[in-house]
Amino acid sequence: xxxxIINIYHNAIRDHVDLLYRRGRTDRLITWKVGDxxxxxxxxxxxxxxxxxxxxxVVMVCAGTNRIGQPLPKDIIFLPVARDLIAxxxxxxxxx
Numbered sequence: 001x002x003x004x005i006i007n008i009y010h011n012a013i014r015d016h017v018d019l020l021y022r023r024g025r026t027d028r029l030i031t032w033k034v035g036d037x038x039x040x041x042x043x044x045x046x047x048x049x050x051x052x053x054x055x056x057x058v059v060m061v062c063a064g065t066n067r068i069g070q071p072l073p074k075d076i077i078f079l080p081v082a083r084d085l086i087a088x089x090x091x092x093x094x095x096x
Contacts, residue, residue, distance in 0.1 A: 012092050020078075026078065030049055030081055031078060039071050039072050042059040042060050049079055056068070062078060
């Protein structure tokens, strides 16, 4: 049950970022160039973008990786802004 809710939450994040990107609304996204020091540590990007390492799962979803040991692409990724991320989190994880 919990895994299903988390998958729905991750899909909602992915859909949100994809929709804004396709609409050209990158002004409503965080544009992040993955640095050499960040490629193996999504928690570092989460801390730098959101001041909270617990959002590493969001970074991995947006970078297209599935597990903590998988290197992030050294490319530009798009992350939801904090207010949108909090709204998505409230909507989908409130039930758990």
